[in-house]
Amino acid sequence: MVEVPYFGQVAVTKYHVISLQNDRGTSYGTYIAVQNELTAAYSELRNKLSMEKFNLPFNELTTGDPRRDAIESVYPVIISEAEPIDIGGTLE
16 A cells, blocks of 8 residues: 555555567567557546546646646556567568
8 A cells, every 4th residue: 555645545556567578570560559558548547537536637637746646656657578579470
């Protein structure tokens, strides 16, 4: 549990990480599509929380706004890119 301003005690996994690993044959387009989906998932979570708590979309909370910082503390983006592997095959 972590104390987060505006939210009180929140169960935030301190050491969570999303590990992304792709095959060497993965197309750049597919790689970017996966990155975009991860970004969209975090945006959706952050926006939902912002609307519920502050009745404002997350993207309207400016950098430095303590409400934005609080939401980023609840949903921190931690993505690790592992070394690509060679399973074989090429995706188009």
